Amino acid sequence: MNWLGIILVPIFLVSLYIILKFTWGEEGKDERGALVLSKSYMISMPILPIGWLILQLIQDFVGISYETYRYWIWIMVLVIFIVQGAVIMVYKHKL
Secondary structure, X not given: OOHHHHHXXXXXXXXXXXHXXXXXXXXXXXXXXXXXXXXXXXXXXXXXXXXXXXXXXXXXXXXXXXXXXXXXHHHHHHHHHHHHHHHHHHHHHHO
């Protein structure tokens, strides 16, 4: 595990807790909660296709190993959840 993974995994776990607690809790079931979840999806989900495109372009033009490709996909998934958890925290108090 690289240093980036060591830093991101604890933040990912906290974000996952925030996401699950908000989604399954009472707060996520009302109209305001649905709006917060919608905003969090709108901001966090474009990371995957954009990151995948960048990674694929790097693979096509420079060439990277399968292990490196897999590692960066894993990092992208962690970042998606971290961004979604952060957006939920921000919009939960803003809206």
